[in-house]
Amino acid sequence: MKRSITSLFVTIFAIVLPKIASACATCSSQMEEFDMTGTIGVLFFMGSLMMLLVGWLVVKSFQSKTPWVSASGPEYDGEGEFRVPASKLGTITLLLVVTSIFSLIASAYYIRMSIGDWVPLNEPALLWQNTGILALSSFAIHWAQSASKKDHVKQVRTALIATGIFTFAFILGQIATWQLLYDQGYYAFTNPSYAFYYVLTGLHIVHLLGGLWFWGMSTIKALSNKTNIDDIKTSIECLTLYWHFLLLVWIGLFALLLAT
């Protein structure tokens, strides 16, 4: 019995899986319609995200002793499980969603690019300056975070306001690139590369605006003298995470635009 099960598994792993793998490889090379390499890369990335989440849950399911043998008092493996605050966990989950949005649209970009009528985008040089400004905003909010850890209220205020200014400047800069392209006669319907440019930058701006909403709430709290600095430490931490992440997303998008 045991041997037959073992041989079944050996068959699956030794024969069936390589077959499927080789079929996948052929399938990607033989797809005449699309160039699937970019898409498969994106899917692989999404898959690893999923595996990470689920793998963690599976590992947890082993750590607990047989759940049905119990009643020996409250074992609390909740303790030490998440020492991060709930809002930080929520932010991380949100970042997963954002990752999903941008990787899917990148995969759509790759697929659409492989269809005949694609004319590569003529990137406005202004994008380099904008990238620098966004990086500055990321530095500024990082400064706010480290200042809040040291309880320097005044520095936190300055840093937060600097973050806001740089971020607004970045958004205005991005809109200026739209105006530049528009003036040169590159409309959204001119070519899908321009349509994708407007969508990608637009979505990124929307995410920044969402971040600015929460930035506004924290900044108002930070500016008021009644607020205890400890109350906004976690929110500043979440904001920092979010800002760094959006900088990362932007660098990824910019690289995608430059490379194609």
Added chain:
Amino acid sequence: MAHQAMADTDVELYHPKTWLGKWVFSQDHKIIGYQYMTTAVSIGLVALYLSVTMRLQLAFPGEFSIIMPNEYYQAVTMHGMIMIVYLLTAFFLGGFGNFLVPLMCGARDMAFPYVNMISYWVYLVSVLILVASFFVDGGSSGAGWTLYPPQAITPGTPGAGVGGGNMGIILMLVSLAVFIVAFTMGGLNYLTTALQARCRGMSLMRMPLSVWGIIMATILGLLAFPALFVSAIMMLLDVTLKTSFFMPAVTSLGETLEHTGGSPILFQHLFWFFGHPEVYIVALPAFGIVSDLLSTHARKNIFGYRMMVWAILAIGVLSFVVWAHHMYVSGMNPYFGFFFATTTLIIAVPTAIKVYNWVLTLWKGNIHLTIPMLFAIGFIFTFTHGGITGLFLGNVVVDLPLSDTYFVVGHFHMVMGVSPILVIFGALYHWYPKMTGRMLNHKMGMIHFWVTFLGTYAIYLPMHYLGFLGVPRRYYAMGDASSWIPSSAQDLNVAITIAALFVAAAQIMFVYNLIASIWRGEKADSNPWKATTLEWQTPDTPPKHGNWGPSLPVVHRWAYDYSVPGYEQDYLPQNLATEDSKQ
């Protein structure tokens, strides 16, 4: 009454000061859950009405002036979209997710109550936008619920409007995008609450399977809905700014449209990358809830708890690598089809594990044929039947001839229409006493179950046969083109419609039962089913804001201690300590 909001933190629970803050703009997860449920049922009744008009047309073609060809396609579209997204997803995750997750985990409320409240109101806005699309020029979109371009945004499609304003499809896409924003806000809550706000002793492996199902469905939703979001936005731009993401060069009504080079297949990939996980977003909470119902009403622990958890996780992962099996007829590389057929059939393994475990839970159990139990057992039947026809359709060669026939209609209604809805019914009968403090009317419940369950078979089994005959789906009427279909098919259509009318009437009666029992129902005690899970152990029924009174519960055992040998009572609540239970 300042209680800590969560175990391990010292944040105080928010208390509303006004009537409006308590009942309308409430941050209480239970109220938000009820709001979600009410809205979902209301829009669901619209979808029910649409399905009745479609059935009347199919049985008696041309007899009713309320439904003309255009309206028929609009009804197909709106029925599908409402049922899948605005009813099932919203009811399971928005409704039960909100109501059950904090109660079952022993939390006072969701992790972010304010975001949770916003989530409901944004959902309501998305429903209102959807409803508004019925009333614009040309009416709602008639492109089919999959909204495939180029059909969906080409002039002449039902709902495009006289001037080709395309308001129907625009409102549909906007509504979907808004819904996804609402879902994301809710989803962050369900996941964070289940991971973060569990009470002392509630380890992950002591959570009831309902919570497992809901959080896994949430993870799927958070990762899959962005695909729909992205495709909705890109299609919106195709409609409004005349971009060519999805639109190829099309000549419509003798005119060449402004689009060139777009790929409709790209839309299908994005849509089904969301669409297939969506099936499991609906199914996984149903799996979890039905496990709890079966265990409670059979007075027996769930068979293979750990295997059930792993099966939920495995189904969740696999559901992301099968999407192209919805696209076999779009034409694809044979190796591509081979890959997706294989992954599709592999999903049968964890699913079959779950079905076996449900049946083995019933085996030698002390089965109480209460109404929730009847619905749960009914679910095993309909789900198995729908699942088995899914194995047919998962194969490329079988799918190609069957894809555009009623076989597919029978299949997906059985597996992801009726089955989750039976679980919703069962769950409502089960948790209604906790929500309102009163029981639902038993006699009406019996009628409701038997009419619905037998009606399901009277409606959907013949559809499989119609599919084998080659009756095409999505047709307003057969016409001359389908002369190969025997005339007896029409008699069958009449029979199906009569059954459908009875089932629809039973649902109206159920809604009446839900409303009337709030006042007239028989008073229920706090734990009428003698269940072990935490939501039945609240000090008040219905639970007050904050759920647990002065102190949070402490959990000492898993959720399935039914009929444990050596104890007088046949259930041991999760928060019962060993010393107390010895007596």
